[in-house]
Amino acid sequence: MAGLLTPDITAKIGQANPTIHVEVTRRDIQKYAVSTGQRAKKYLDGDEAPPLFHFGYSMEILPPEELRADGIAEDKLIPPLPLKRVMAGSSDTVYHRPIRPGDKIKMTRRLKDIYEKEGKTGPLIFVVTEVVVETEDGEAILNETTSLIAR
Amino acid sequence: MLRYEDITVGSELPSRDHTATIVQLFMYNAAIWNPHRIHFDHTYATEEEGYDAIVLDGPLQGDWIGQVVTDWIGEDATMVSFGYANRRAAYLGDTMTAGGLVEEKNDENKEVKVSLYLKNAQGEVTIPGHALVRFG
Numbered sequence: 001m002a003g004l005l006t007p008d009i010t011a012k013i014g015q016a017n018p019t020i021h022v023e024v025t026r027r028d029i030q031k032y033a034v035s036t037g038q039r040a041k042k043y044l045d046g047d048e049a050p051p052l053f054h055f056g057y058s059m060e061i062l063p064p065e066e067l068r069a070d071g072i073a074e075d076k077l078i079p080p081l082p083l084k085r086v087m088a089g090s091s092d093t094v095y096h097r098p099i100r101p102g103d104k105i106k107m108t109r110r111l112k113d114i115y116e117k118e119g120k121t122g123p124l125i126f127v128v129t130e131v132v133v134e135t136e137d138g139e140a141i142l143n144e145t146t147s148l149i150a151r
Numbered sequence: 152m153l154r155y156e157d158i159t160v161g162s163e164l165p166s167r168d169h170t171a172t173i174v175q176l177f178m179y180n181a182a183i184w185n186p187h188r189i190h191f192d193h194t195y196a197t198e199e200e201g202y203d204a205i206v207l208d209g210p211l212q213g214d215w216i217g218q219v220v221t222d223w224i225g226e227d228a229t230m231v232s233f234g235y236a237n238r239r240a241a242y243l244g245d246t247m248t249a250g251g252l253v254e255e256k257n258d259e260n261k262e263v264k265v266s267l268y269l270k271n272a273q274g275e276v277t278i279p280g281h282a283l284v285r286f287g
Contacts, residue, residue: 028182031178031181031182032182032183034178035175035178035179035181035182036179036211036214036215036218037169037175037215037218038218039218039222040221040222040225043221050214050217050218050221051214051217051221051230051233052210052213052214052217055183055210056182056183056184056185059183059184059185061184064186067186070187070188070189070195070199070200071186071187071188071192072186072187073186089209089236089237090234090235090236090237091210091213091234091235091236092232092233092234093232093233093234094231094232095229095230095231095232095233
């Protein structure tokens with residue numbers, strides 16, 4: 001094993017971003033639905049959010065001067081990695097119930113794991129995060145696990 | 152009406168082509184609040200980051216394969232889980248085909264497992280995925 005992961009990096013495992021609190025509006029669902037080309041009336045009317053709707057809530061709202069040159073907000077959850085080329089990300093979600101207009105929801109993103117493996121072409125670092133979306137009352141909405149690989 | 156009993160393993164889900172326009176891509180990135188320049192700044196995407204053209208967002212492509220499932224089941228079943236992976240870049244102007252295949256049926260709890268794909272015109276899969284739907 002290459003031993004790329006310093007204690008500074010692994011110390012971040014288990015940390016979470018500040019919880020985001022959102023009141024879901026019909027208009028936000030409708031914007032998402034038309035822009036993704038949905039066909040189901042319940043999505044276009046904003047009665048229910050399409051399954052990937054919550055993705056936008058993970059985007060931090062910052063003034064332009066606080067963004068990086070490429071337009072992205074710095075990801076404060078994932079520490080700088082010694083391998084810079086980030087490849088294929090993936091996302092897996094378990095749904096408990098759909099998001100609907102008027103829902104008061106909270107979303108928390110946590111760094112679940114960082115580990116390294118020896119790949120065919122050299123070392124790889126795997127970063128796993130978990131996103132939990134629930135209502136303010138604690139009713140489960142969804143759990144999403146994302147992973148990315150750096151090499 | 153889609154009935155669990157009528158679904159056969161190995162059958163294809165209805166596929167759909169998507170060709171995002173620059174306006175649609177703008178609307179999507181505005182809706183999710185994504186200011187990443189590779190999705191709207193052609194010069195930046197090609198000259199600074201070395202892409203062929205403006206890049207389609209991975210989660211947008213993920214949504215397209217999710218729609219294969221939600222359009223197929225309508226109100227007749229519930230999608231209980233869904234996953235996708237980013238395999239290769241797709242570009243503005245590319246016509247992408249979203250589709251899927253029935254992989255498994257579980258009679259005990261009336262669940263159906265499907266595999267999903269998004270392909271470009273060359274037949275290369277940019278986003279593979281999978282979903283589990285439950286009837287009743």
